[in-house]
Amino acid sequence: MYAKNLSLLLHRELSEQRSYDETLKRFESLRGCGQLPRGRNRAAQRLSNDEIARAILGYVPTGSGWAGHVALIMGDLRPVGGVSASFKGAASLRAAMAALFANDDDCNSLMSLTLSIARIPGNDEYQAKLIFEEDGQRKTTSYVSKYALSLAGAGAEKDFDHDRPLSTNTRQLVLNREFFRNLKRDVDLSRHLDRPLETDWREYETEEERNAFHERLGARKGSVFLNLGVDTTVTWPKKPTRVEFGGHHFVLFPKTKETSHSISIDLQGERISAEDARTLLNRFLSVLSWCDDRHAILRQGWSGNPVPVPVPRREMAFSTMMTWMFYRSLPDDEQLLNCLSYYREGLNAAEAEIVSQEVLSFFKVFEMRRKGPQVGRWIAEEFDAACKNVPPEFLKRFNEDRQEKAVEKYVYENCRVAVAHASKKFTSDADMSSETRRLSVAAEIVRALARHYIRTTFSFSDSYLSDEVNQ
Incomplete structure (x- = not known):
């Protein structure tokens, strides 16, 4: 199976009736990211099962220019629960997909493969879910970022929610058994016939x-x-x-x-x-x-x-309503208005990726009525309730960063004081990559605390339809 032949097959199945030029752009992006053989001199190189899997992953994003980038990241997703819980003991999503082309039995055991891209503020998150039959039982394996180390251990799949979306905005490509059966049939036929490559070289002109x-x-x-x-x-x-x-x-x-x-x-x-x-x-x-x-x-x-690549312009996420429904009134509580202004300032700092200002702005929300020891006691008392919806990987990294230090002392001294003052005892260098990573994790926690404070202290709803929190 040549890349040219595969592009025609995937264009027919996955291109959503778009011009073939868009498919050529996808394959150009895949080559540019080292996911397929590069250069005219390697055009006649037959693709491995691994490379076929990479090409399929290149159809997950809607934008053809992102094909190589997404295939690179998604191909390296790791199984929740480790290789013992993975399909055919595969160490990555790419290896699991390649196994589907190894033999008919493996391909026929597949039920579906769901490939997901979730829009997370400031970044995208990727996940996959493979449902298959083994020994007469239906099983599910999820594949997540290799940095989610807490999910890599044996047995982690037992408590993992395979159906939980990564965010409120998740795009999915679902491929069923028939898709892989048909593609495997064409791949096997191409390899059996072993015909020479026929192409007009258009995609290699420049x-x-x-x-x-x-x-x-x-x-x-x-x-x-x-x-x-x-x-x-x-x-x-x-x-x-x-x-x-x-x-x-x-x-x-x-x-x-x-x-x-x-x-x-x-x-x-x-x-x-x-x-x-x-x-x-x-x-x-x-x-x-x-x-x-x-x-x-x-x-x-x-x-x-393998080559330097310019970064596409950011497309800002936004929401629209077909019918505008907004039934909120202007709060008459000056402290609430002040808290809301600090919270928005924190969100703006997060968008600008000024993480020190993000931490400080969110902290000021719940610092207004409590000073010194009081704010520490409030953090200690409300931490669990405030952070119940924080993603587990953030909580894990936060706890690793604070080590054995009490939550309230770490948040106040190593986060709030470190970014607000030129303290010799609690330093913070905004250019240091390790420091910005630490503060970005802390910002998620402080943001959760700030939101919990506004919601509970003022009974302030986050709905467009009502001022009051529904009890």
Whole structure:
């Protein structure tokens, strides 16, 4: 099975009646992220089952330009409960999907595969659910981020809710047994006939030029690029430019109609970890901000591309109503109004990814009526109730960060005091990647505390339809 033949098959099954040019863009994105063989000289290379699985994952996002990025991340999702709970003992989602093409029995045992993308503020989350039959019983395996370490242990699948959506806004692609049966039949037939590749080479017309362009930007064999968006008004090059700073090279991409300002750095070639790279790039942006006296925010991105890739422009999530229904009145409690202003300030800081301001703003919500020891006692008393809906992975990381320190002392001293004062005892360096990660976890907890405070103290509803909380 050649990539060209597979693109025609998947276009027929998954393209939603779009132009074949969109499918070509998906496969170009897959090649660009190293998910399929790259270059004209490898076009006649037959695809492995693993590569076929990657191509299928490239159809999960609606935007063709995200195909490679999503396939890279989703393919590496890990089974909840470890390999012992996974389909055919596969160590990743990609391996489990590849196993479906290994033999007819494995393919026929599948019931369905659900691939999910959830919109989380500031990022996307990915998950998959595979339902299959084994020994006459129906079983379910879920695949989650490899960083969800608490779900990797044996037995974790027993308490895991396989049907719980990742967020209120989750897009899913569901593939059933017939899809994989038909595709496996075509793959087997192609391999049996073993015909030479027939193509017009259209999709490879400019790839040689792109390869030369990427080499000028520092891409080499074995490169693994980290690509991060940047929100800024500082002076920026008008074309992709390779720069040197702090003993390392990275690439600056300019803002276009489709992409944001962004920075790419070769983690492998520069011999630097992702965490140290983020710290270095924060330092770089701090110098630029100082020189121009303008803002520069390093946003999220991804890693794994063999070449530097500009980051697509952010599409802000929003909600609309067909019929506008809003039955809220202006509160007459000045303290409530002040709390709401602090809470919105925290949300705005979260959107701008100024995590120190996010922590401080949310903390001010429940600090208004309680000072010093009082606020600590309130945190200790209300923590469990306030955080009951916080995702378990955030709570786990929060508890790891605070170690043995009491929750109320950690939140006050290591979070509120650290970001609000230039304290020698409780320091916070906003450029340090490890520190921004720690504070981003703490911000989720402080936000939950702030929301709990407003809701319970003022009996203030979060519904568009009523001022009062429904009891």
